[in-house]
Amino acid sequence: MGTVTRIVRFLVFSTVLALGTVAGWLLFYRLPESLLELLGIVLLLLALPLVVRVAGGIAESVAPGYNVAEVAVKGQITRERGGSIGSTPVGAGADEIVEQIERADADGSAEALLVRLNTPGGEIVPSEDIKLAAERFDGPTVAYATDTCASGGYEIASGCDEIWAREGSIVGSIGVIGSRVTAAELAEKLGLEYEQLTAGEYKDAGVPLKDLEEHEREYLQGLIDDYYDQFVTDVADRRELSREEIQGTEARVYIGTEAMENGLVDELGTREDVEQSLEERLGAEVAIREFEPEQRLTQRLSLGAQRLAYAFGAGVANVVTGEGQRFRFR
Helix, strand or coil, X not given: CCHHHHHHHXXXXXXXXXXXXXXXXXXXXXCCCHHHHHHHHHHHHHHHHHHHHHHHHHHHHHCCCCCEEEEEEECCEECCCECCCCCCCECEEHHHHHHHHHHHHHCCCCCEEEEEEEECCECHHHHHHHHHHHHHCCCCEEEEEEEEEECHHHHHHXXXXXXXXXXXXXXXXXXXXXXXXXXXXXXXXXXCCCCCCCCCCCCCCCCCCCCCCHHHXXXXXXXXXXXXXXXXXXXXXXXXXXXXXXXXXXXXXXXXXXXXXXXXXXXXXCHHHHHHHHHHHHCCCCXXXXXXXXXXXXXXXHHHHHHHHXXXXXXXXXXXXXXXXXXXXX
């Protein structure tokens, strides 16, 4: 925060605080009759914290304390962050991150967006949602890869105007993976027989209690190929690389220096280097505010109850339908 900004905020805060104190003294102490003076003093003391808070809010709006918004994408990317009951949610919840970016975009103080990435990737659509939110941000956007920026994480980075990484960062993995567990042989040894009633030829394609038929394997591989084609196209368009260059990586991961040689990264440097670059872009000293999920205690308790109910329901569904396994991509 610049010196001028600090002075302006201090003057605004001091002025509002002084005016609030005088107003409180007049309303609660000076004007009432003597029998109410003691009550007035008490009310004045109670009102002071509110006055301080209002003064701080006004000072922040007049002279904002930051000009760059930062959001973090850490861990496995999913629709909602996971975690055991009573524990802190883990992973990168796409809905929360999108909400943070949108809040930053709506805040006139945020002139630029810094997306800090340390993720191996995750689910396809949630990753795309975060990328689209970054693309919609009204201002320069910079992706900064710390340890790992792979797969869905790289898709998010490709939605930013510029990608930074460390020399030793792991970057890339532009590919799609789908997997299934085959338990048909084990079921046969246990004397279990798979029988499922479906409507639609491919409704039970990939169910683990039966072997894949060749036409089912082709069908599922086709889905993965479609996702891969979409991924390659998106990255090629955003990075101004050819599809052949992207496909030529064959979903490899690279350290930062190699990623830069292959056009996947624009610059290498530390956090300080990123901030210096932002200062040059904005033409002003950079002050960064990290946006974090807004989650009240009641929401956390509600999420815990939902996870417990889902886990129980999913367990029952596994036993009854055998549909507990599903394809996961990226």
